[in-house]
Amino acid sequence: MSDPGAKIPIVDLRAQYANLREEIGRAIDAVADSQQFILGPAVCQFETEMAGFLGANHAVGVASGSDALLLALMALGVGPGDAVITTPFTFFSTVSSITRLGATPLFVDIDDDGYLLSAAKLKEFLSRRARIENGATIDEKTGGRIKALLPVHLFGELCDMTSLVETAREYGLEIVEDVAQACGARQNLGGQEIFAGAIGELGCFSFFPSKNLGGFGDGGLVSARTEELAARLRMLRMHGESTKYHHQVTGLNSRLDSLQAAVLSVKLKYLNSWCDRRIACARNYQKLFSASGLVGKQVLAIPTAPTNTSHVFNNYCIRAERRDELKQFLAAAGIQSEIYYPLPLHLQQCFAELGYQHGDFPQAELAATQVLALPLYPELTAPQQETVVGAVARFYRI
Template sequence: MAVPLLDLRLQYAQVKDDVQRRMSALCDSQQFILGAPVEELESAVRDYTGCGHAIGASSGTDALLALFMAMGIGRGDAVITTPYTFFATAGCIHRTGAEPVFVDIDAATYNLDPAKLEDCLRKKCHSGPDGRPVTAAGNRVRAIMPVHLFGCVCDMDRIGVLAREFDLPVVEDAAQAIGADYPSKAGRTMRAGAIGEASYFSFFPSKNLGAFGDAGMATCRDAVLAAQIKLMRNHGMGAQYHHEKVGGNFRLDALQAVVLSAKLPHLDAWHAARRRNAALYREEFEKLGLLDRVTLPVEPYAMAGVPNHHIYHQYVVRVPDRDRVREKLTAAGIGCAVYYPVPLHLQECFASLGYREGDFPESEKAARESLALPIYPELTNEQIREVTAVLGLILA
């Protein structure tokens, strides 16, 4: 039985009528740029995540770029993040003229390791004139950007302690984590995108909440910053044809907004289905005695009683001889993928940053060993059993 990595047609069937009704109304109006549909989605995302302000954008990448531009991040600045993430995270830092500074991940969660962040801030940076850290290259650290990779929120309590000590804002990369909950030690449950000073989501079609093309959203706590992001989204234009800043065209299409508004009410049920699939994978791998060869994803907040402790944007396991396993799974018709085969510090375009192989061992190891298996909500139990059975044969 073939099992695709993702089949969005099954999701579309659930929302088709609503999407088509909303799209048809929009087509009748012929009002495609910003307006009520975008504002409606922004308001729904604010309610859903608890963030202060939400600003729709043409992609996750553009949301992040608009956010950095609004924060005034540029030449002479630096932003700390991990090298084990999608390219856009560091690409946007670089595009502003700032320096991406990498800190290795925690092996179990694939997220920014707070101990290594502390090491970076205390030992690899020195203190600038205002007491904030300055990198070895002489750039002022302007933000810490943890990435909630694969749908599980980073250890935000420990990151927050360091951010406060060094007086740095936390910009969450929540591209893969809309709806993911975080049980803070202060006893409050917070949602990805509403924990740090600012954040952004990607609505790339394969995301848990996916558009019919590219779309994204920036979020932030502060109203002044939100106004700046809005300005940057639309060529820095305040009054019509009066440009206060140089921004870009980072606007969210109304057509994408109506699709996302139709899908958002289903999102929690889809997250829950992904968690159910993850539980069945665990059960099956255990039954097959494969847990000595397949390392399953961890669920650090499973016992905390928060609704979306993990939203499983991807279900990523580690296997020995990953590339051979991937080839065999593909040959057997089982969809799988590698996120991400080359960590960002080893990307050709970042050679000038001066990083070398061995600098971030956990990211490099994850890039060699990790393999994403199908996890989408509509996957059947039979399909999951097929994936585990085939993997069992390959690893026998």
């Protein structure tokens, strides 16, 4: 999270709030006046707005992005004996949502020149490991039924969905998108602009405050293609109730709070313009880094800012030599940076029983040693960006 003491924090939520203070205050007052805090009109309104924004058929507000993932997999009936394919280079709950249900995560490494689940490596993995039997896709190694593909649009960048959708179709896998970091990203697919979260069967969003669309606390949402899945999600987020106090399945208490929904409704109106600003900042970083002469040398790689909105830069991550020292140097200069993520999921202690080893996913492991996120948020100024790049240059020239 943001370090308010840093001269240039990684994200500055105060700057955004200063512009919206009164509008948000009125929205909060309206909920307080209504005294409808649980699944009240503010939640319904926000769900409708989000579905409209995304071009998704349905949207169901839940308590967090982590719960969105868990509930999405529950809605698909994922459980013991099932497997879900995902990336080892992601936030913890992408994977814990699978293991919590007693299912097995099957990892596919990220691209060699990026951070996203590799579409080519997925094809190779499935052709080596998967067998289709009576309409089900079976993992030859574990015997588990591979039910779903869980790609993560990490740092705000859309995965290669054209290829992933094609492969998922071939193997009969449901796609659950992890859109926690990519709310607002969209891409032209088949001649149509489609938002992240409206491509797969289900899309899982987080409204953690530092996300592109962030609330005043925890919050999440699942977008769903079918009414059947949406109805299941509504039931699952409400203790599995079909009618009051009649529980069809064991669900959770995982509702989006009305106060959060009211804040998010205000913020949603600005999301596209904030994404545009993030992209503009990424382009400016690209210009500044290119001029620094460091790229391809000590700064091993910087993100390419696309000409479209397929990367909305929830995070701006460079790859750097002597990354940890650079991070310390920047901190001493009042510039906050973060490591997303220092240890890939296949090497986490809590997943040791999955039996993965060092070397199993070399690109994820390499990224974990090099990646460094620099400050980026819509209100970041050009002089601040110059200060950041100037400090990186000073570090390497010492």
